[in-house]
Amino acid sequence: MKPSTVPASTPSLRQSSGRYLQTKWKxxxxxxxxxxxxxxxxxxxxIVIKISLAESIIASPPFSSLLNWTEDGALQLSLLFDNYAYLWEDELYYKTYLNSIKVAFICTLICLFIGYPMAYGIVRAxxxxxxxxxxxxxxxFWTSFLLRxxxxxxxxxxxxxxxxLLIWFGLIDEPIxxxxxxxxxxxxxxxxxxxxMILPLYANIEKLDMNLLEAAAALGAKPLITFLTVTLPMTLPGIIAGSLLVFIPATGEYVIPDLLGxxxxxxxxxxxxxxxxNNHDWPVAAAVAVALLILLVLPMMLYQNVQARQVGVKT
Amino acid sequence: MIHKRSRWVIAMLCFGLAFLYVPIFLLILYSFNHSKLVPIWGGFSTRWYTVLFESPEVWEAVMLSLRIALINATFATLLGTLAALAMVRFGRFKGRTLFSGMISAPLVMPEVITGLSLLLLFITLADIIGWPGARGFTTITIAHITFSMAYVAVIIQSRLIGMDQSIEEAAQDLGAKPLRVLWDITLPILAPGMLAGWLLAFTLSLDDLVIASFVTGPGSNTLPILIFSRIKLGLKPDINALATLIILTVSIGVLLAAWLMWRQEKQRMQDRKMASRTDH
Structure with a gap:
């Protein structure tokens, strides 16, 4: 948000940086x-990519080798994209992907809705x-995830x-x-x-210049307008950072759907x-992993971009 | 209008904190429940703590988890600090882009993928060079170091970026050798960050279930693996007792750390005030 401070400090930091370590220790x-x-x-x-291109066989380890000697002694490379085709064709995988994204997206939105006012309240205290x-x-965050x-x-x-509790209050007769x-x-x-969600939002809202809000109010903007035109755009980096920190791990979550779902x-x-x-289908599992990774590479890069920009603002 | 909005903010804050803490309080409450059925109150009792203390399985798991966490935290802090130094201090070097990708990727990598890929590596390695023979302590520790060092690197990087380099340069100009500068200037300044990184790596390791269950072998149950296998089929009152002990230990640790940091901060403010007073 303050581009003028970034170029001023970054190059000097780079040039003089750690010169004493530049010698043999580098x-x-x-x-x-x-x-x-x-x-x-x-x-x-x-290795995951390699196995995702292999064939599932009943052996130990349960996948085929990519390099094989043919009968006339030539080395043959056989890559199977069957596992990926299978992911695409079988409804289960396709729907599970979409469902994971849907669940993660809705949860991110609700976390944002609860977390934003909380972060704002903490800044204002x-x-x-x-x-x-x-x-x-x-x-x-420090106590066991599993136990929570x-x-x-x-x-x-x-x-x-x-x-x-609901039965005791008489709201329901039978457990739901x-x-x-x-x-x-x-x-x-x-x-x-x-x-x-709360922590990156807090870090971002804390840096917000309250004078801007007062200026907007003094100039006659209603609180909602001030929020939408000043506060929200200025805290967007925090919103994006927090959302990605929720969305990405939530998409690949295993423990919660297993225990609660x-x-x-x-x-x-x-x-x-x-x-x-359970199924011991390593190639398909590997293909799921690769597909999930590709699905998450984009938001990951986006996140790093945002983070790099935030670090730039901080210096 | 401002008053009205802040009231809404306070309401959300209270709701959010209640949401975060009510489940934890209930977990603790039920650990003192005499009844075998967790959510049905059968009077106060500490019988589940007795059951817990008499279970050798639990103690084995605790000791294994602590051993892994200690070694993991130490190595992750070391490697993470080196990685942060490389990233912040050396500007451009060959393969920097790949390095920066590898050091930040574990932060956003789904655990199932990290676990799967490391298990496949260990199996491939065992096939080729015969190591690791049996999976367990060593493989879990290696897996934990790999993802913990990324978190440590992030903490140390932000500390290095905010650090005043003129002190190092001054020491060097006054004739201090590189190793001396590292030991006397850089490391003491990085120490709080390294401590924070160590603690984070320690907790991440104690907390990890998914990666550990991929790379473990038969007979090596870390505490989360043991807890998971027990609660998979429902509520277990002795797990509530274990949870209470873990939560209390962690809370005391965090509060103690927060208090120490707060005291240090206050001291620093006071020093600064004194310094500015003598200036004038």
């Missing part, structure tokens, strides 16, 4: 993490209150807290089925990822898991 500092990531991040990724509120938002999902199992079960429904999955995702919840992370661990 190679080592780069090489160690670089090699680690190549070995444990890049190569595994290529007094410094002491602000610290306490921030800790309250961060605390669940488990907590909802107790609330949503047929004999659970919510049903007991809530656990193992899509509703539970939505609730679990919103609950688990809400802090991820039960057998009839279809999300891509869960499908990949069961394809691999």
């Amino acid at each position: 190679g080592l500092i780069i090489a160690v993490p670089y090699l680690w990531l190549v070995l444990f991040f890049l190569i595994p990724f290529f 007094t410094p002491t209150q602000r610290n306490i509120l921030l800790i309250l938002v961060i605390l669940p 999902v488990y907590a909802w199992m107790g609330i949503l079960a047929d004999q659970g807290t919510l049903n007991n 089925r809530m656990l193992y429904t899509p509703f539970a999955v939505y609730l679990g995702i919103i609950y688990s990822y809400l802090p991820f 039960g057998g009839n919840s279809f999300m891509i992370g869960k499908l990949l898991y069961s394809e691999f661990n």
Whole structure:
């Protein structure tokens, strides 16, 4: 938002940066993490691509080799795109992809709707209150994700807290089925990822120049107009960062649909898991992984772009 | 009008915090429930804590998880700090784009993909060079380091970008050798970031279920794997007791860290005030 500050500070930082490390240490500092990531991040990724192009066979490991010796002694490379065609043709995969995106998208919107006023409220609080509120938002993020999902199992079960409460109030006579429904999955995702939405929003709203809001009000803009024309555009980077932090992991979520959604919840992370661990169809699981990655590369790049811009503004 | 809006904001804030905390409080409450059926109150009791403490399985899982988390946090902090130094301090180097992609990708990578790809690597490696023979402690630790170091790198990077480099240059101009500058100037300035990174890596490791369940082998159950396999079929009161202990430990840790940071910040403000007073 303040482009004038970026070019002024960045080049000088680059030029003078770490000159004392530029000597013999430079190679080592780069090489160690670089090699680690190549070995444990890049190569595994290529193995997944390789297996996604193989054929599922009953053997150990359960996939065919891509390179084969033909009868006349020539090396033959056989790439099978069948697994990808299968993903495209079989309704289950196609629909599961769309469903995952739908669930993640709706959850992101609801997180934004709850998280935005919360972040705004935290910014507007007094410094002491602000610290306490921030800790309250961060605390669940540090406690076990799995256990927080488990907590909802107790609330949503047929004999659970919510049903007991509703019956006690006389609002319902029979327990409503809530656990193992899509509703539970939505609730679990919103609950688990809400802090991820609030924190980037908070960081962004905090930098907002309140004078602008007062100026808009002084010039006669109604609060809603001020919000839509000043606050919202200026906090857009925070909205995008927070939304991607919710949307991307929510799309590939496995634990929540498995524990809260039960057998009839279809999300891509869960499908990949069961394809691999229950059906032992490694090539199809690998193809699902590659497709999911391609599906998420675009928002990932977008996110990095936003983040780089934010870092630029900060310096 | 402003008053009305802020009232709405406060209402949302209260609702949001209640939403975040009510499930956790209920989880804790039910751990003291005598009844075997979790959500039906049968009187106060600590019997599930006894059940928990008498289960050797749980303790094995706790010890395995802690061992993995400790080693993971240490190596992830080391590698993440090096990666951040490389990214921020060396400007352009060969393969920088690939490096920056690899270091930030684990942050947005779905866990199922990370888990699957690492498992396939371990299986391929075992096929070619015979290592790792059995999956468990080592493979989980390697997997955790790989994704934790990305988080550490992000924290250290932001600290490095905000750091005043003239101090390093001054030390160098005064004749300090590179290693001396690194040890006496850069690392002490990075220390709070490294500590934060270490703690984050530690928690991420303790919390991870999906990646660990892909790369583990038979007999190696981390705590999340054990909990998951137990709650898969429904509510278990002894898991509530375990959850309560975990949540209390983490909360105390976070509050303590927050208090220390707050005290440090206050000290710094005071120092600054003193410094500006002597200036005039």
